[in-house]
Amino acid sequence: MPVFFFSLRFLFFSAIIPFLASIVLYQLDTFDPAPFPPNALVYSTASIPPLINDQLLTGAEFIGVGLLNSPEDIAYHRDSGLIYTGCVDGWVKRVKVTESVNDSVVEDWVNTGGRPLGLAFGLHGEVIVADAYKGLLNISDDGKKTELLTDEAEGLKFKLTDAVVVRDNGVLYFTDASFKFNLHHFAFDLWEGKPYGRLMSFDPRTRTTRVLLRDRYFANGVSMSPDQTHLVFCETPLRRCSKYYINEERVEVFIQDLPGYPDNIRYDGDRHYWIAMPSGVTTWWKLSFRYPFIRKLQGIAAKYGFNTMILEDAGVLQVDLDGKPIALYHDPKHSHVTSGVKIGKYLYCGSLMDSHIVRLDLLKYPAQKRL
Ligand SMILES: *[C@@H]1O[C@H](CO)[C@@H](O)[C@H](O)[C@H]1NC(C)=O
Ligand SMILES: *[C@@H]1O[C@H](CO)[C@@H](O)[C@H](O)[C@H]1NC(C)=O
Numbered sequence: 001m002p003v004f005f006f007s008l009r010f011l012f013f014s015a016i017i018p019f020l021a022s023i024v025l026y027q028l029d030t031f032d033p034a035p036f037p038p039n040a041l042v043y044s045t046a047s048i049p050p051l052i053n054d055q056l057l058t059g060a061e062f063i064g065v066g067l068l069n070s071p072e073d074i075a076y077h078r079d080s081g082l083i084y085t086g087c088v089d090g091w092v093k094r095v096k097v098t099e100s101v102n103d104s105v106v107e108d109w110v111n112t113g114g115r116p117l118g119l120a121f122g123l124h125g126e127v128i129v130a131d132a133y134k135g136l137l138n139i140s141d142d143g144k145k146t147e148l149l150t151d152e153a154e155g156l157k158f159k160l161t162d163a164v165v166v167r168d169n170g171v172l173y174f175t176d177a178s179f180k181f182n183l184h185h186f187a188f189d190l191w192e193g194k195p196y197g198r199l200m201s202f203d204p205r206t207r208t209t210r211v212l213l214r215d216r217y218f219a220n221g222v223s224m225s226p227d228q229t230h231l232v233f234c235e236t237p238l239r240r241c242s243k244y245y246i247n248e249e250r251v252e253v254f255i256q257d258l259p260g261y262p263d264n265i266r267y268d269g270d271r272h273y274w275i276a277m278p279s280g281v282t283t284w285w286k287l288s289f290r291y292p293f294i295r296k297l298q299g300i301a302a303k304y305g306f307n308t309m310i311l312e313d314a315g316v317l318q319v320d321l322d323g324k325p326i327a328l329y330h331d332p333k334h335s336h337v338t339s340g341v342k343i344g345k346y347l348y349c350g351s352l353m354d355s356h357i358v359r360l361d362l363l364k365y366p367a368q369k370r371l
Contacts, residue, residue: 031299033292034193040217040238041290043281044257049317049325051367056315056331056349059365062356063348064095067106071357073163073264074341074350075119075127083343084109084127085350085357086116092129092139101359110143115183118163118221118264123170130164130174132183136202150202150209159196160186163264165224165231167246172202173212173231175219187302187309189218190237191288191295199233199244212244213251221264221339223273225321232273232323234262237289241265241275241323255323260315260330261285264339264350272326273319274340278352280313280330316340316349318367327367329360 064071071085071093083095090112096105110127116137118130125141128149135151135158149172151158158176160183165173178196181189189196197219199212213219218236225232231244232254239258242251260277267273279285288294298308314337315330329340329347339350342362349358 025300026296029296029300029303031188031192031296031303033191033295033299035292036193036217036237036289039256040240041286042257043286047255047257047317047325048259049319049328049367050369051327052370053327053329053365053367054331055365056329056360057334057358058331059360061101061359061361062354063097063101063104063359064093064106065356068093068095068354068356070352070354071350072116072338072352073118074266074339074348074357075121076341076343076348077121083348083357084119086112086119086129086131088115090114090116092116092119092127095357097359110139110146112137112139112146117161117183118174120164120166120172122166122172128164128166128172130161132160132162135161136164136172136174149204149207153198153200153209153211156198160189162219163221163233165222167224168228170204172204173199173222173224174202175199175216175222175233177218177220177236186218188299190309191299191302193217193237193289193292193295197235199231212249220262221266221275223265223267226267226269226271232265234265234275236261236263239281253323255319255325258317259328260313260317263337266339266341268342270342271321272342273321274342274347275317275319276314276337276340276349277317277330278314278336278338279311280315280332282310282312284310311335316347318342329367334358 070088075084094107114131114133120128127139129137136149138147160177162175162177178189180196195215197216220234222233240256241254260280313332314335318327336353347360
């Protein structure tokens with residue numbers, strides 16, 4: 001028996017052949033990842049806030065268990081007190097939350113037939129949806145009419161419409177994370193390491209779509225400053241959020257070296273933004289972003305059905321209006337947190353994986369100074 005296992009023939013078939021085959025596969029594969037800009041590979045503790053809760057799930061409550069299928073973004077409608085969220089089955093759902101989460105009511109509101117991600121409220125009660133597959137949608141307040149506003153700019157179709165925000169004057173600002181890869185293949189966008197994302201505006205009066213910024217790395221969440229002068233938007237693989245000054249058409253870094261990969265960013269009406277990070281920075285992510293050949297291997301593995309994208313230690317970072325970190329709520333046991341919205345004393349978290357919204361009482365479970 002042992003003789004067989006260590007025979008040359010065994011070695012040949014079990015190791016050398018697969019090894020040679022994978023070299024050929026690697027060489028033949030056309031997937032061609034690029035190096036990331038060097039500043040994306042800097043890891044510092046500059047963006048770690050003084051206050052931390054590293055057990056986000058401890059004490060957290062689950063809302064709409066089993067009724068919300070990957071509720072990605074969360075938008076709070078103040079007048080009605082309803083939470084809107086977009087699910088992977090195409091439903092925009094409305095949730096009436098109460099003190100006791102078990103009494104919450106989930107309503108199937110409108111199905112876009114696509115994958116609703118970012119949500120925002122228009123000036124006339126309509127709900128604007130950044131639908132990953134469809135583009136930018138306008139759903140009338142009674143839910144009876146869904147209209148496509150835009151799905152291309154400068155001759156390039158959106159592949160992954162991601163987030164949207166509405167300015168006081170009615171102009172919509174939104175992101176397309178990638179014009180090359182759709183949501184189903186978004187991992188390839190991260191692995192390829194090339195900037196296919198755009199920040200854009202849509203003016204409902206002229207019905208024109210304008211590209212404000214191109215060549216962005218997976219342009220993701222976008223939020224409006226309370227004084228309406230600038231946007232803050234996230235670029236996931238760069239672990240960075242930037243400001244875009246609307247009148248000056250100028251870009252400036254808002255926060256970088258984030259402790260994770262940012263997704264949605266939400267303003268809370270109380271001088272803070274909340275940046276959700278579906279994954280923290282792990283050794284594997286670091287290696288993968290540093291070495292394009294690792295990302296190439298990941299891309300090839302994915303084509304053969306092996307998922308090497310591991311998300312862990314998700315969280316939400318609270319920052320002030322200048323991008324100064326205030327508090328981090330995260331959990332090594334949690335992943336795929338895509339949005340964080342503070343409503344009253346609660347933090348509500350959306351997810352790309354859970355079948356519920358996670359709610360944390362910030363007074364009972366605050367972030368605290370580290371010892
Ligand atoms: C809510 O429902 C869950 C699951 O059914 C149960 O374990 C929990 O005790 C309930 N909580 C309250 C406050 O009723
Ligand atoms: C959305 O559609 C409604 C009519 O259903 C219209 O009143 C509103 O102006 C539209 N909003 C945008 C941003 O186009």
